Amino acid sequence: MSQTGTDYLHAVAASDYKYGFVTDIEADTAPKGFNEDVIRLISAKKEEPEWMLAWRLKAFRYALSLIEDKSRYPRWAHLTYPDIDFQDISYYSAPNKKPKYESLDEVDPKLLETFERLGISLEEQKRLAGVAVDVVMDSVSVHTTFKEQLAELGIIFCSFGEAVQNHPELVQKYMGSVVPYTDNFYAALNSAVFSDGSFCYIPKGVRCPMELSTYFRINQAGTGQFERTLIIAEEGSYVSYLEGCTAPMRDENQLHAAVVEIIAHKDAEVKYSTIQNWYPGDAEGRGGVYNFVTKRGLCEGDGSKISWTQLETGSAITWKYPSVILKGDHSVGEFYSVAFTKGRQQADTGTKMIHIGKHTKSTIISKGISAGQSQNSYRGLVKINKNAHHARNFSQCDSMLLGDRCGAHTFPYIEINNHTAQVEHEATTTKVGEDQIFYCNQRGISEEDAIKLIVSGFAQEILAKLPMEFAVEARKLLSIELEGSVG
Amino acid sequence: MALLDIKNLHARVEETGMNILKGVNLTINPGEVHAIMGPNGSGKSTLASVLAGREDYEVTEGEVLYKGQDLLEMEPDERAREGVFLAFQYPVALPGVSMSNFLKQAVNSMREHRGLDELSAGDFLKLMREKAQLVHLDPSFLRRAVNEGFSGGEKKRNEIFQMAMLDPTLAILDETDSGLDIDALRIVADGVNKMRAPDRAFLVITHYQRLLDYIVPDIVHVMVDGRIVKSGDKTLALELEEKGYDWIREETVAA
Numbered sequence: 001m002s003q004t005g006t007d008y009l010h011a012v013a014a015s016d017y018k019y020g021f022v023t024d025i026e027a028d029t030a031p032k033g034f035n036e037d038v039i040r041l042i043s044a045k046k047e048e049p050e051w052m053l054a055w056r057l058k059a060f061r062y063a064l065s066l067i068e069d070k071s072r073y074p075r076w077a078h079l080t081y082p083d084i085d086f087q088d089i090s091y092y093s094a095p096n097k098k099p100k101y102e103s104l105d106e107v108d109p110k111l112l113e114t115f116e117r118l119g120i121s122l123e124e125q126k127r128l129a130g131v132a133v134d135v136v137m138d139s140v141s142v143h144t145t146f147k148e149q150l151a152e153l154g155i156i157f158c159s160f161g162e163a164v165q166n167h168p169e170l171v172q173k174y175m176g177s178v179v180p181y182t183d184n185f186y187a188a189l190n191s192a193v194f195s196d197g198s199f200c201y202i203p204k205g206v207r208c209p210m211e212l213s214t215y216f217r218i219n220q221a222g223t224g225q226f227e228r229t230l231i232i233a234e235e236g237s238y239v240s241y242l243e244g245c246t247a248p249m250r251d252e253n254q255l256h257a258a259v260v261e262i263i264a265h266k267d268a269e270v271k272y273s274t275i276q277n278w279y280p281g282d283a284e285g286r287g288g289v290y291n292f293v294t295k296r297g298l299c300e301g302d303g304s305k306i307s308w309t310q311l312e313t314g315s316a317i318t319w320k321y322p323s324v325i326l327k328g329d330h331s332v333g334e335f336y337s338v339a340f341t342k343g344r345q346q347a348d349t350g351t352k353m354i355h356i357g358k359h360t361k362s363t364i365i366s367k368g369i370s371a372g373q374s375q376n377s378y379r380g381l382v383k384i385n386k387n388a389h390h391a392r393n394f395s396q397c398d399s400m401l402l403g404d405r406c407g408a409h410t411f412p413y414i415e416i417n418n419h420t421a422q423v424e425h426e427a428t429t430t431k432v433g434e435d436q437i438f439y440c441n442q443r444g445i446s447e448e449d450a451i452k453l454i455v456s457g458f459a460q461e462i463l464a465k466l467p468m469e470f471a472v473e474a475r476k477l478l479s480i481e482l483e484g485s486v487g
Numbered sequence: 488m489a490l491l492d493i494k495n496l497h498a499r500v501e502e503t504g505m506n507i508l509k510g511v512n513l514t515i516n517p518g519e520v521h522a523i524m525g526p527n528g529s530g531k532s533t534l535a536s537v538l539a540g541r542e543d544y545e546v547t548e549g550e551v552l553y554k555g556q557d558l559l560e561m562e563p564d565e566r567a568r569e570g571v572f573l574a575f576q577y578p579v580a581l582p583g584v585s586m587s588n589f590l591k592q593a594v595n596s597m598r599e600h601r602g603l604d605e606l607s608a609g610d611f612l613k614l615m616r617e618k619a620q621l622v623h624l625d626p627s628f629l630r631r632a633v634n635e636g637f638s639g640g641e642k643k644r645n646e647i648f649q650m651a652m653l654d655p656t657l658a659i660l661d662e663t664d665s666g667l668d669i670d671a672l673r674i675v676a677d678g679v680n681k682m683r684a685p686d687r688a689f690l691v692i693t694h695y696q697r698l699l700d701y702i703v704p705d706i707v708h709v710m711v712d713g714r715i716v717k718s719g720d721k722t723l724a725l726e727l728e729e730k731g732y733d734w735i736r737e738e739t740v741a742a
Contacts, residue, residue, distance in 0.1 A: 438563060439581070440589075442572075443592075443653065458583055
């Protein structure tokens with residue numbers, strides 16, 4: 001790397017997060033601490049039925065037993081961070097005033113301004129055909145659009161809290177069926193204190209005519225964000241779901257532990273796309289979001305399909321393995337990921353593909369881009385069970401290094417218990433070549449633009465899998481993230 | 488005024504310190520086509536790289552004036568925007584970067600430098616189609632990633648296509664003929680000939696006389712051991728083809 005190239009990359013690595021600001025809205029916040037009173041408070045605030053509280057309390061007791069035994073925290077990830085004091089966190093925060101709005105006029109203007117500054121104004125979103133938006137600001141759903149059109153098709157798209165009230169039979173049947181609260185510590189924590197999230201149900205044979213979209217925001221100083229999402233696709237249905245987020249500047253670390261569960265029945269298809277852009281911390285890594293997410297899909301029925309596509313650019317620490325359990329015969333699981341880290345960011349992300357059914361097929365394509373002093377790891381498991389005859393997997397993990405102070409790591413695990421399986425794994429690590437930059441320079445393209453071009457080319461295969469409008473946003477975000485000291 | 492004026496240029500490999508160019512003098516006027524021939528390792532490609540600004544080489548002595556300005560002071564992308572184009576001997580692949588995206592960026596940065604507006608998507612597409620025809624490239628290749636999986640011939644045609652897109656003032660062709668069969672060679676040469684213009688000059692670097700049957704130069708230079716030791720008209724190339732380089736070496740040593 002030439003001197004100027006290295007300087008530029010260091011500048012990129014040190015550049016500030018461009019979406020940091022705090023909206024000043026009166027908030028209703030629980031006192032710090034993880035205890036039964038807090039669980040009861042959350043449940044009461046949300047006017048939950050008894051069964052919901054009982055479930056939370058079971059999860060709470062399990063999580064508490066783990067908090068008290070640090071040896072049971074998940075420790076496999078290639079991450080370093082101080083132990084989190086779970087008693088020093090407030091587990092509930094809701095924007096004050098009325099929790100629900102019928103029209104935009106009723107929404108706190110400051111809230112709207114926040115969304116506008118993030119470039120996701122509801123006004124604009126409403127006009128954008130085909131996108132229904134369920135905005136989650138901190139913990140309570142503030143606004144939902146397009147609900148009526150969806151209702152005509154029998155599609156339920158609402159906040160998790162509303163689903164608990166209005167569709168208890170569905171919630172009780174499916175909640176925790178893919179990610180039980182005993183799955184891991186953060187899943188247990190989420191199950192105990194989750195504030196809100198999204199719920200989506202697509203009835204048999206219905207093809208959801210629009211992309212369903214949720215924006216998450218952390219907005220209350222010192223509160224964690226514990227979202228819970230549940231998507232159920234009945235036989236022969238289809239839905240494409242988008243999740244995107246940015247977060248305001250913080251002084252202290254914020255814990256974000258979401259759970260996403262997807263159930264795809266026979267011949268159903270669910271496409272789940274994410275842009276993750278939580279605040280990554282300052283140049284020294286102070287104050288960024290800790291993002292510990294459990295995402296898992298169950299291909300329950302034969303011929304079902306679940307795809308995860310993600311662009312991860314934010315958070316101080318990302319710990320996330322969107323996975324698919326391929327239970328139905330001929331079911332398909334896909335994982336497409338771009339993870340970009342800079343500064344002192346750490347990411348340990350990948351997937352698990354668990355093949356149970358016959359003729360199941362999974363594809364994993366992961367692209368890691370590391371800059372600055374960041375550490376970027378891919379961790380994946382491909383498991384072929386004994387009865388998964390003729391299962392197939394293809395995995396490709398490519399890493400790109402920008403500069404000489406960052407790290408890229410690949411941890412592929414493969415377990416094969418059926419000899420008819422066909423499993424392929426490819427991995428590459430590249431540096432942005434000086435010769436590539438020179439080639440661009442010679443065509444009049446500046447060094448900064450050349451690096452952007454080369455990196456977006458590297459990620460192109462994945463970004464192309466995002467829904468159109470999301471892909472445009474993703475490219476823009478990646479380009480902004482790559483910007484040096486400019487602006 | 489000369490378009491390019493190279494005076495007593497010395498350059499070495501930055502990493503090893505090995506001296507390659509040992510006093511090159513060369514003047515190119517607008518509209519002229521110059522050819523540089525010479526044996527392997529004589530410094531032909533190094534000269535091309537130094538003119539384009541590759542950082543692997545360090546200039547230790549001499550100067551290069553381009554349109555009267557100090558070329559060596561300019562960054563490589565500045566030189567390109569000022570109209571210096573290098574057709575690479577080994578074009579570099581940019582995986583995932585489409586030809587059209589790459590060229591859009593290149594063309595628009597040139598236009599911005601010249602104070603022109605960005606081309607509209609329609610005009611850009613039209614320009615690409617028109618210039619692709621010049622070297623018989625199928626428009627579908629514009630959707631492919633830059634040089635990725637291109638055959639040797641496609642890569643070289645792609646270089647000439649890019650040259651046509653960027654409309655340079657000084658075009659340096661670094662062994663563009665290497666690895667080309669006779670048909671591809673004709674196509675490439677034909678593309679270059681169509682671009683000959685009174686305000687554009689070419690510096691054609693080649694190992695073989697063959698290319699010069701198609702791109703007929705105004706002046707032929709022979710480079711040996713980091714210096715231009717002989718210059719003449721196109722007949723010099725034929726003489727070299729016949730006699731090889733040894734007689735020039737002997738002549739140089741004798742002198």
